[in-house]
Amino acid sequence: MYSLATVQKYCKSTKGLTEFSSRYVSKTATKTVSEFEYDAPSMKTAVPGPKSQELLRQLGEIQNVGAIHFFCNYEESRGNYLVDVDGNRMLDVYTQISSIPIGYNHPALIKVMTNPNNVSAFVNRPALGILPPENFPEKLFESLLSIAPSGMNRVQTMACGSCSNENAFKSMFIWYRNKERGYASPSEQEVGTCMINQSPGCPDLSILSFMGAFHGRTMGCLATTHSKAIHKLDIPSFDWPIAPFPKLQYPLEEFVRENAQEEARCLEEVEDLIVKWRQKGKPVAGIVIEPIQAEGGDNHASPDFFIKLRNIARKHGCAFHVDEVQTGGGTTGKFWAHEHWGLDDPADIVSFSKKLLTGGYYHRDELQPDKPYRIFNTWMGDPSKNLFLSEVLNVIRRENLLEEVTRSGKALLQGLYSLQTQYPHILSRARGQGTFCAIDACSDATRDSIMLKARNKGLFMGSCGEKTIRFRPALVFKEYHVHQLLNILNDILAEHK
Amino acid sequence: MYSLATVQKYCKSTKGLTEFSSRYVSKTATKTVSEFEYDAPSMKTAVPGPKSQELLRQLGEIQNVGAIHFFCNYEESRGNYLVDVDGNRMLDVYTQISSIPIGYNHPALIKVMTNPNNVSAFVNRPALGILPPENFPEKLFESLLSIAPSGMNRVQTMACGSCSNENAFKSMFIWYRNKERGYASPSEQEVGTCMINQSPGCPDLSILSFMGAFHGRTMGCLATTHSKAIHKLDIPSFDWPIAPFPKLQYPLEEFVRENAQEEARCLEEVEDLIVKWRQKGKPVAGIVIEPIQAEGGDNHASPDFFIKLRNIARKHGCAFHVDEVQTGGGTTGKFWAHEHWGLDDPADIVSFSKKLLTGGYYHRDELQPDKPYRIFNTWMGDPSKNLFLSEVLNVIRRENLLEEVTRSGKALLQGLYSLQTQYPHILSRARGQGTFCAIDACSDATRDSIMLKARNKGLFMGSCGEKTIRFRPALVFKEYHVHQLLNILNDILAEHK
Numbered sequence: 006m007y008s009l010a011t012v013q014k015y016c017k018s019t020k021g022l023t024e025f026s027s028r029y030v031s032k033t034a035t036k037t038v039s040e041f042e043y044d045a046p047s048m049k050t051a052v053p054g055p056k057s058q059e060l061l062r063q064l065g066e067i068q069n070v071g072a073i074h075f076f077c078n079y080e081e082s083r084g085n086y087l088v089d090v091d092g093n094r095m096l097d098v099y100t101q102i103s104s105i106p107i108g109y110n111h112p113a114l115i116k117v118m119t120n121p122n123n124v125s126a127f128v129n130r131p132a133l134g135i136l137p138p139e140n141f142p143e144k145l146f147e148s149l150l151s152i153a154p155s156g157m158n159r160v161q162t163m164a165c166g167s168c169s170n171e172n173a174f175k176s177m178f179i180w181y182r183n184k185e186r187g188y189a190s191p192s193e194q195e196v197g198t199c200m201i202n203q204s205p206g207c208p209d210l211s212i213l214s215f216m217g218a219f220h221g222r223t224m225g226c227l228a229t230t231h232s233k234a235i236h237k238l239d240i241p242s243f244d245w246p247i248a249p250f251p252k253l254q255y256p257l258e259e260f261v262r263e264n265a266q267e268e269a270r271c272l273e274e275v276e277d278l279i280v281k282w283r284q285k286g287k288p289v290a291g292i293v294i295e296p297i298q299a300e301g302g303d304n305h306a307s308p309d310f311f312i313k314l315r316n317i318a319r320k321h322g323c324a325f326h327v328d329e330v331q332t333g334g335g336t337t338g339k340f341w342a343h344e345h346w347g348l349d350d351p352a353d354i355v356s357f358s359k360k361l362l363t364g365g366y367y368h369r370d371e372l373q374p375d376k377p378y379r380i381f382n383t384w385m386g387d388p389s390k391n392l393f394l395s396e397v398l399n400v401i402r403r404e405n406l407l408e409e410v411t412r413s414g415k416a417l418l419q420g421l422y423s424l425q426t427q428y429p430h431i432l433s434r435a436r437g438q439g440t441f442c443a444i445d446a447c448s449d450a451t452r453d454s455i456m457l458k459a460r461n462k463g464l465f466m467g468s469c470g471e472k473t474i475r476f477r478p479a480l481v482f483k484e485y486h487v488h489q490l491l492n493i494l495n496d497i498l499a500e501h502k
Numbered sequence: 503m504y505s506l507a508t509v510q511k512y513c514k515s516t517k518g519l520t521e522f523s524s525r526y527v528s529k530t531a532t533k534t535v536s537e538f539e540y541d542a543p544s545m546k547t548a549v550p551g552p553k554s555q556e557l558l559r560q561l562g563e564i565q566n567v568g569a570i571h572f573f574c575n576y577e578e579s580r581g582n583y584l585v586d587v588d589g590n591r592m593l594d595v596y597t598q599i600s601s602i603p604i605g606y607n608h609p610a611l612i613k614v615m616t617n618p619n620n621v622s623a624f625v626n627r628p629a630l631g632i633l634p635p636e637n638f639p640e641k642l643f644e645s646l647l648s649i650a651p652s653g654m655n656r657v658q659t660m661a662c663g664s665c666s667n668e669n670a671f672k673s674m675f676i677w678y679r680n681k682e683r684g685y686a687s688p689s690e691q692e693v694g695t696c697m698i699n700q701s702p703g704c705p706d707l708s709i710l711s712f713m714g715a716f717h718g719r720t721m722g723c724l725a726t727t728h729s730k731a732i733h734k735l736d737i738p739s740f741d742w743p744i745a746p747f748p749k750l751q752y753p754l755e756e757f758v759r760e761n762a763q764e765e766a767r768c769l770e771e772v773e774d775l776i777v778k779w780r781q782k783g784k785p786v787a788g789i790v791i792e793p794i795q796a797e798g799g800d801n802h803a804s805p806d807f808f809i810k811l812r813n814i815a816r817k818h819g820c821a822f823h824v825d826e827v828q829t830g831g832g833t834t835g836k837f838w839a840h841e842h843w844g845l846d847d848p849a850d851i852v853s854f855s856k857k858l859l860t861g862g863y864y865h866r867d868e869l870q871p872d873k874p875y876r877i878f879n880t881w882m883g884d885p886s887k888n889l890f891l892s893e894v895l896n897v898i899r900r901e902n903l904l905e906e907v908t909r910s911g912k913a914l915l916q917g918l919y920s921l922q923t924q925y926p927h928i929l930s931r932a933r934g935q936g937t938f939c940a941i942d943a944c945s946d947a948t949r950d951s952i953m954l955k956a957r958n959k960g961l962f963m964g965s966c967g968e969k970t971i972r973f974r975p976a977l978v979f980k981e982y983h984v985h986q987l988l989n990i991l992n993d994i995l996a997e998h999k
Contacts, residue, residue, distance in 0.1 A: 056636075063639040067647065067656050071874030077633050079626040090636045101629040102880045114625040118615075127624070128611040128890070129576040130859070132598040134569050138576050139553075139587045142560040150564065159564050165661045165881060167668075171720040175737055182736040196731045200713075202739035206731070210738050216697075222879055223668040224722030234693045234703070235875050239679040240672055241707050241740060242699035359880060362627070377568030378732050382719055383599045383856060384662060393625070 029420075029488035041112055042084030042481075045489060046463025047094040054091025074460075082109035085479060085486050087465060095460065096489050099467035103299075103331050103477035104359035106397045107406070111481075117396045126389045133162065133385035134377075141388060148395040149365065154341045156351025157367035162386030166330040166358030167221035170293070172380050173354045173366045174225050177291035177324040178210050179379055180353075180372050184322070188375075210290040211243065211282055213275065213323070215250040217301030217470075220293055220328050229293050232301040232470075246278035246289060250298055251306045255436045256422075268310040272317065279321045291324035291353075292317075296342035299331035302470020303443030305436055308346040315350055324372065326354040334360030335401060335480050338411040338439035345438065360480075362397065363390035406480040414439040416484045417476060420491040428498045431455075442476040443469070455497055464493040526917075526985030538609055539581030539978075542986060543960025544591040551588025571957075579606035582976060582983050584962060592957065593986050596964035600796075600828050600974035601856040603894045604903070608978075614893045623886045630659065630882040631874075638885060645892040646862065651838045653848025654864035659883025663827040663855030664718035667790070669877050670851045670863045671722050674788035674821040675707050676876055677850075677869050681819070685872075707787040708740065708779055710772065710820070712747040714798030714967075717790055717825050726790050729798040729967075743775035743786060747795055748803045752933045753919075765807040769814065776818045788821035788850075789814075793839035796828035799967020800940030802933055805843040812847055821869065823851040831857030832898060832977050835908040835936035842935065857977075859894065860887035903977040911936040913981045914973060917988040925995045928952075939973040940966070952994055961990040 053061065053075040060076045081088040085108055087097035097105075107114070117123055131138055149160045163169040191206070199206025214220065214229035221227065222236060228243040230236055251268045254260035279289045294314065298304035318325040332342035334357070339345055343352065356366035363386050374380045401407065414437060421435035421444045434445040446452035452472045459466055469475045478486065550558065550572040557573045578585040582605055584594035594606075604611070614620055628635055646657045660666040688703070696703025711717065711726035718724065719733060725740040727733055748765045751757035776786045791811065795801035815822040829839035831854070836842055838852065850869050855861035860883050871877050898904065911934060918932035918941045931942040943949035949969045956963055966972045975983065 060634075060636065060639055064634065064642075067639065067642055068658060069870055069872075069874055069877070072631050072878060073634065074632050076636050076638070077628065079628065079635050080622040082622075082626065087633070101627070101633060104627065104629065104880055109626050110622060111625070115621055118621050118624050124612055124615050125577040125579075125607060127615050127886075128608070129579065129606050130598070130601065131574065131576065132601065135571050136574050136584075136598060137557075137561065137570065139557065139573050141573070142557055142564065145561075145564055161565060165665065165879065167665060167879060168662065168720060171664075174721070175719075178738065179736045191731075191735055195735060199731050199734040199736075199739075200728050201744055202725055202734075202742060206735055207737060207739035210736075222672075223665060223720045224671070224725075225720060228699055228721075231697050233875075234688075234696050235873060236878075237696040237699075238688055238692060238703055238876075239676045239696075239707075240704060241675065242696075242704035243738060245699060247698055373566055375566075376732060377566055378730075379735075380566070381569060381733075382662065382664060383601055389624075 029491055041110070042108070043086045043094060046086070046096050046493075048461065048463045049092045052089065052091075052093055052095075052460050054089065054093060056090040060090065074465075079109065084108035084111075085482055093463070095463045095465040096486060096493075097465045098476045098478040098482070098490060099465055100477055100479050102359070102467065103336070105479050106334055106360040106362070107400050108479045108481040111400065113396050113400050114393055117392055123389075123392055126392055130384060130387060130389070132383050133388065134381050138388055144388065144391045144395060148391050148398060149361075149367075151398060152340050153367055154344065154351065154355050156369065157355060159370060159373055160367045161365055161380060162391070163364035163366070164384055164386060165364045166356070167223040167226050168382070169330065169356040169358055169364040169366050170221045170229075170328060171223055171225045173326055173356045173368075174212055174291065174293070176354065176368060176372050176374060176380060177212070177326060178208075179374050180324060181210060181288075181290035182208060183375060209287045211245040211287045213246045213248060213278060213282075213289045213292045215248050215294055215298070217250045217298045217304055218293070218295060219298070219300035220295075221330075232298075244287065246282045248275045248278055250301070250304055251310060253305060255305075255434045257305065257307065257436075264307065265309070268306060272310065272313050275314065275317055276321070279317070279323065289321065289323045291326050293326040293328055295328045296332045296337075296345070297438065297441060299441075299475070300469050302473045303436060303475055304470075305438070311343065311346045312348060315348055315352065319350060324353040326356065327352045328356050330356060330358045332441065333357045335407050335410060336360065336439050336441045336477065338407060338414055340407065342438065342441070362394045363387060401480060404481075409483060410439045410480055413478075413482050413484055413487050414442065416487040417442050417490070420487060424491070424494060424498060428501070431498060431501060437476070440476060440478050440482055443473050446472045446474065448472055455494075455501070458497045459493055462493045462496065464490055526988055538607070539605070540583045540591060543583070543593050543990075545958065545960050546590050547588045549586065549588075549590055549592075549957050551586065551590060553587040557587065571962075576606065581605035581608075582979055590960070592960045592962040593983060593990075594962045595973045595975040595979070595987060596962055597974055597976050599856070599964065600833070602976050603831055603857040603859070604897050605976045605978040608897065610893050610897050611890055614889055620886075620889055623889055627881060627884060627886070629880050630885065631878050635885055641885065641888045641892060645888050645895060646858075646864075648895060649837050650864055651841065651848065651852050653866065654852060656867060656870055657864050658862055658877060659888070660861040660863070661881055661883060662861045663853070664720040664723050665879070666827065666853040666855055666861040666863050667717045667723045667726075667825060668720050670823055670853045670865070671709055671788065671790070673851065673865060673869050673871060673877060674709070674823060675705070676871050677821060678707060678785070678787035678819075679705060680872060706784045708742040708784045710743045710745060710775060710779075710786045710789045712745050712791055712795070714747045714795045714801055715790070715792060716795070716797035717792075718827075729795075741784065743779045745772045745775055747798070747801055748807060750802060752802075752931045754802065754804065754933075761804065762806070765803060769807065769810050772811065772814055773818070776814070776820065786818065786820045788823050790823040790825055792825045793829045793834075793842070794935065794938060796938075796972070797966050799970045800933060800972055801967075802935070808840065808843045809845060812845055812849065816847060821850040823853065824849045825853050827853060827855045829938065830854045832904050832907055833857065833936050833938045833974065835904060835911055837904065839935065839938070859891045860884060898977060901978075906980060907936045907977055910975075910979050910981055910984050911939065913984040914939050914987070917984060921988070921991060921995060925998070928995060928998060934973070937973060937975050937979055940970050943969045943971065945969055952991075952998070955994045956990055959990045959993065961987055
């Protein structure tokens with residue numbers, strides 16, 4: 006998180022700009038924009054336009070299309086600009102739910118595709134757990150292991166975020182039971198009862214999660230997800246403990262004492278729940294948490310909170326799982342958001358997906374399953390995604406994109422502070438780390454209305470929580486784009502007055 | 503399933519062949535083998551060879567490598583032949599756990615990759631549920647919907663088999679609860695309790711599965727999987743009913759009366775369990791079953807069994823979910839194995855993955871979730887896999903591969919019958935549909951020994967159940983390849999005497 010002083014310094018200069026001209030002007034625009042990219046949004050119709058509407062009708066015969074915004078022309082999309090089928094070109098700060106790392110049609114990724122040496126990786130998807138390709142260890146070393154969080158030297162790939170968390174949970178359960186039985190072989194009774202879903206073979210263990218969390222939607226993950234009722238309604242679940250996530254006041258630097266109290270309250274509740282669930286006969290095998298609750302409303306907590314939580318996990322013998330599915334990949338200015346905490350005692354598991362293009366999780370040595378086939382499925386990921394990831398990492402390094410993210414993030418947050426100062430009746434609680442920023446509207450209706458107006462002006466944003474706008478641009482999002490974003494928002498808010 | 507008469511007819515002629523020469527000779531070999539393919543296995547080292555062993559050591563620093571057979575050279579693999587990093591070329595009848603539809607490096611798939619129009623689909627993976635590409639409806643119609651099982655006109659793609667089944671289960675739960683509440687809006691209590699994993703919002707509903715079943719390894723799927731203890735040990739589960747799957751005697755045609763009795767016993771137990779779980783307050787929302795239990799030992803049941811099971815589901819208001827993750831895609835001689843049953847009342851859900859290259863499930867209209875975001879995740883599949891699938895379907899049609907599968911399957915099953923007649927102390931219970939065949943060894947040790955010897959002679963097979971060898975060749979597996987397979991097996995068995 007930036008210091009308040011830094012942010013205020015930026016705010017001041019920007020505020021001056023907006024107050025006088027209501028427009029941000031980027032003198033360096035042409036230099037900072039990649040050659041292959043467009044230079045601005047360009048709108049031809051309201052969104053969704055007529056072509057999108059016709060396609061919605063067609064797809065509606067096959068699927069529920071209620072969540073679809075519009076149909077895209079991915080061929081014509083470039084960098085930060087998403088083009089739809091009606092020819093509208095939008096500045097995209099949602100990037101496929103935060104899963105496009107370096108923008109659309111990046112030339113480096115096209116090169117990966119057109120390299121004849123890579124053809125085989127795409128057309129022959131292996132069962133990685135039994136028959137990996139020759140270059141699999143090498144590709145893991147040069148991609149995922151080259152960015153491994155500190156303390157982690159093992160990684161398991163998976164196809165998506167939910168599978169990553171499901172298997173991370175399984176690893177924690179296996180680790181916990183192996184500890185409990187002193188690493189002895191399972192009893193005959195355990196082997197027999199597990200086949201019919203009964204204890205002790207299928208033990209009554211639990212994962213502690215946090216209110217407002219999102220860890221995925223398969224049934225294990227869903228038992229730890231508590232962001233929106235529509236995700237969970239009607240689906241059977243597990244009786245697992247759910248702790249309060251700190252409800253902090255922003256900017257964090259202005260409410261240090263109040264926030265510390267709130268975090269202490271939540272940590273106390275965590276310990277109470279661990280004790281209570283142990284007494285209930287459903288011990289907590291692991292604690293799972295996001296560095297920023299990214300679906301539940303962009304809820305932040307301090308490094309101190311996370312360090313203390315990690316210590317609680319250690320004290321009670323629970324594994325500590327950091328879910329970086331949305332926060333990972335560089336968008337907070339470090340490759341992993343939890344690197345901002347300065348943990349002395351690393352996490353046990355760090356899961357990822359989205360911007361990493363492949364799902365998976367890192368883990369400490371002791372979290373590795375003791376036997377083959379305990380963590381297993383047919384594909385176990387997809388080596389063609391690892392090829393893309395290697396190249397994404399090359400681009401991030403070559404173009405110093407983490408520094409860019411830090412720079413753009415500062416400009417974005419200062420701009421949001423400025424907007425909420427100008428429009429205090431509409432906006433509040435601007436917050437962020439890198440470009441992983443958010444701001445709240447005064448109501449969900451206002452939030453939704455701002456988002457629709459922005460879309461029609463060429464700015465595509467996402468929402469989260471009850472009335473939050475979340476910003477999830479790609480790592481190639483420059484100050485030039487920040488200014489476009491702020492200008493569009495400013496126009497909408499000015500009309501809203 | 504072939505009639506016994508047909509099979510015996512084939513067996514007779516083949517048996518003659520083997521009895522006199524111990525070798526199958528394919529006169530049409532050169533014609534039936536695709537131009538791009540090799541003509542036979544070719545072995546240079548024992549498997550795993552030295553290069554594989556070195557790579558195992560490297561990967562062992564990152565992952566548990568206990569399940570890895572060897573490392574592959576996918577570039578050099580062709581058609582039915584898998585080449586390893588030590589230059590060994592094996593006839594592959596396991597095909598990446600049954601997930602390679604038309605062989606390695608099929609020229610048609612390479613063309614998909616090298617077509618410049620397709621580049622964008624690979625480098626820009628969309629969030630399909632909110633921003634699908636322009637051609638998404640068209641590609642669904644020309645790929646998945648063109649092969650939809652009868653009664654199914656809706657399809658949802660997913661990234662893998664486990665996610666497909668997890669979401670199919672969720673669809674059944676949502677459908678069941680909507681029925682129960684008369685399609686009214688959920689109560690405030692439901693909305694509130696679901697957020698904390700409690701009933702009535704997270705209701706105590708169940709899925710009925712069968713002993714020996716395999717439906718995946720994420721926690722919802724795993725509660726319906728009962729094939730091997732190692733998959734389930736130490737993972738918390740749900741108290742869901744598990745019915746016995748018929749243990750039939752083979753060939754099915756010789757044990758019609760005994761098998762019918764066994765199937766009746768199992769169906770009675772299914773009804774008892776449905777009643778019992780309703781009384782327990784955990785009503786059965788859905789029944790999930792594989793057409794052939796493909797991990798649990800290639801256990802078959804008759805069309806009559808499945809038709810009656812479907813009727814039981816209908817009678818008790820449970821959804822009926824056919825899991826075709828392993829059986830689907832043409833390998834039984836029909837595109838979907840359950841098409842062999844002749845159901846008048848179609849299933850409610852049919853899930854798929856593996857040979858379809860994308861995961862997903864078909865469903866009836868009423869199984870579609872009533873609201874967006876109830877069945878949802880970031881990627882919801884991968885359009886680049888749909889491109890490959892479209893081309894796979896073109897190849898299947900152009901080359902009449904379902905007919906080939908039927909022809910090769912007859913030759914394979916007749917050959918297995920012949921082998922078990924020759925080696926009754928080693929082999930028994932040959933069974934199959936299309937090329938989806940299996941045979942049992944007298945013990946797991948014998949089975950494993952046969953498989954290792956076969957591998958060193960250039961035949962790579964899979965196992966399932968306790969002592970079963972399963973055959974899962976690609977759809978381009980011809981009679982010529984059947985003969986290679988049988989010759990290798992024959993040699994091993996002859997030595998084994």
